């Protein structure tokens with residue numbers, strides 16, 4: 563089986579089955595199909611048991627911790643009152659958070675870093691453009707030189723009295 567560049571074999575974060583993941587998809591086809599049921603299951607449980615931790619919710623609903631965390635990251639529980647135990651680790655510093663991928667302080671830091679990286683990229687793009695311009699000028703010069711050569715050649719032909727094509 564050929565695997566396209568954006569595809570890769572990985573384990574489904576819910577059932578653990580190996581599947582061919584496209585565009586970093588984390589769930590296999592089966593679990594994707596039942597995703598909204600799983601989401602509802604977790605939401606209902608959290609509503610009924612507001613003090614539960616991710617571990618407890620996972621055990622009670624059979625939804626994997628990774629999938630619950632994915633739901634939290636994506637803000638599935640925004641309208642569900644979450645207890646202080648229902649948290650997971652910031653992907654950068656490990657501080658407990660309730661939504662998103664990073665805590666607020668890491669988010670601020672990362673935004674700054676991204677901005678700086680973007681600025682560096684822009685400088686590089688500018689440098690890139692001037693290189694292209696230089697290449698254009700060279701190409702233009704070569705073209706003009708060629709035209710001149712051709713003219714000289716034709717003039718040479720005229721001088722010996724042959725017709726110009």
Ligand SMILES: [Zn+2]
Pocket residue numbers: 574575576577578579589590591592593594
């Ligand atoms: Zn699965």
Ligand SMILES: [Zn+2]
Pocket residue numbers: 652653654655656657664665666667668669
């Ligand atoms: Zn953090």
